[in-house]
Amino acid sequence: MELLWIFLGSIFVNNIILSLFLGNCPFLGVSTKSGTAKGMGVAVIFVLVLASIMTWLAYNFVLVPLDLRYLYTLAFILIIAALVQFVELALKKINPALYKSLGIFLPLITTNCAVLGVAVINMNEGYGLAASVVNAFGSSAGFLLAIILMAGIRERIDDNADIPKCLRGLPIALVTAGLMSIAFMGFAGLIK
Amino acid sequence: MKMNPLKVIKNGVITENPILVQCIGLCPALATSTSAVNGMGMGIAAAAVLVGSNVVISAIRKFVPDEIRIPIFIVLIAGFVTVTQFLISGFFPELDKSLGIFIPLIVVNCVILARAEAFAFKNGALDSLFDGIGTGLGFTIALTALGAARELLGNGTIFDIKLTPAGFQPGLLAILPPGGFIALGIFMGAFRKYQERKAARQGKPEPVHAAGCAGCAMSGQCGAAAKGGGN
Structure with missing residues (x-):
């Protein structure tokens, strides 16, 4: 039951972009087309879940016992x-079709602060392995x-001539x- | 190549301001600009890491093989971040608490990696020092200004000094997450307007604006992703 609350909380209440401000670069940079946005989003799910398992194992079985926290x-x-590099190589060999749709996004994810951010949040919250994976x-x-919603909106507003010239592109995307x-603040009452 | 230090610094602060022009490093800018003090603290912490990493990377650039330069940069930056983290939690525990996870996240701040890749790896240590100072200063100024504006609207103060009359009802929204997005959007728009005016006055062509994370070190792949990606 607690896992369900962590899950719902991390999607809606503490949405990683709209309330925690993690992963804004790809959110704003790769959200001009919904197809690309979907690819990026799926790649982030893939890497984030794997990374949270690996960092949890490394933290609890290497850093804590050696007192190198x-x-x-x-x-x-x-x-x-290292994980991103490995996933890229493995995917290329095992599933070329999947690699073709996700592969190009993988290198970007290394420097996506969402991945490191969620690993640090898992550590600070003292989550166990199951809770870490669910949170990730x-x-x-x-x-x-968030990125699919954003891409849907941007596809419609980007060519709108009514937007003042200096606000077109990124500034209006930020206001959006x-x-x-x-709107997402409305979810705050969902979980106490 | 000899560069004028002042010009390099001005370049970082105005012409290529990391937040307002290159539009990189937006996560910490949005998250930590809830007050002028927080914005400034984050700016200085990131600037310190940037200056350190820029100098070291440019000093060792001749020994670093091209293929593995990014992992080496990241390890170096992570080392500087760990040092900074200790200094902040030792000397400014308050700031440490309010910046929270955004201190370790300086590692993945694209401003630092972008400068390493675009400047420090190609230029000498002294020029890289000035570039670090300039870009760090531009980052700090943008964050402090954003923090000050949000603090004034959301709390009626700047640097904890009350500036608004007693009857002023602060709009809490400005210091909540939505306020960050909206304030940065307006700041960016205003800065673009200023650039356009300046260009028009000097008879130069209109500046081309960054479309997204174009200034990021990974923009090569990112551009490829934005063009050829998706199904």
Whole structure:
């Protein structure tokens, strides 16, 4: 039951983009077409879930026993970078079709602060392995939801001639994200 | 190549301001600009890491093989971030609490990796030092200004000094997440207007605006993703 609350909370209440501000670069950079946005979102789910398992294992079985907790930033980013490289290679060999649709997004995800951010949140909250995975899945599903909504909106407003010239593109996308964020605040009452 | 330090710094602060022009490093900018103090703290922390990583990377650039430069950059940056993290939690525990996970996340701040890739890897240590100072200063100024505006609207204060009359009802929304998005959008729009005016006055062609994370170190792949991606 608690896992369900973590899941719902990480998708809606603490949406990774609209309330925690993690992963804004791909959210704003890759949200001009909904097909691309969907690919990015799925790739983020894939990497985030894997990364949260790996970082949880590394933290609890390597860093804590050796009393090297303070090195977590360095350890986590190395794990994420290595993992992304490995996933890219493995996917290329095992499932070329999937690689074709997700592969191009993978290198970007190394420096996506959502991945490192969720790993750090899992650590700070003291989540167990199951809770970490659920939180990672929920957060990345929240990312997918937000980026698809955003792409849908941007496809319609980007050519709108009524928008002042200096606001076109990114500035108006940011204001749109603000309005989406207000809407998502409505979920705050969902979980106490 | 000899560069004028002042020009390099001005380039980082105005011409290529990381937040308002290159539009990179937006996550910390949105999340930590809830007050002027927080914005400034984040800006200075990131600037310190940027100056350190820029100098070290440009000093070792001749020994770093091209293929594995990104992992090496990331490890170096993570080292500087860990040091900064200790300094902040030791000397400014308050700031440490309000910045929270965004201190370790300086590692993945694209401003730092972007400068390493675009500048430090190609230029000498001294120029990279000035570039770090300039870009860091531009980042800090943008964050402080954004923080000040949000703090004034959402709390009626700037740097914790009350500036509004007693009857002023603060709009809490400005310091909540939506306020960050909207304020940054308006700031960016205003800065673009200023650039356009300036270009028109000097008779130059209108500046081309970054479409997304174009200034990011990964923009090569990102551009490819944006064009050829999707189903």
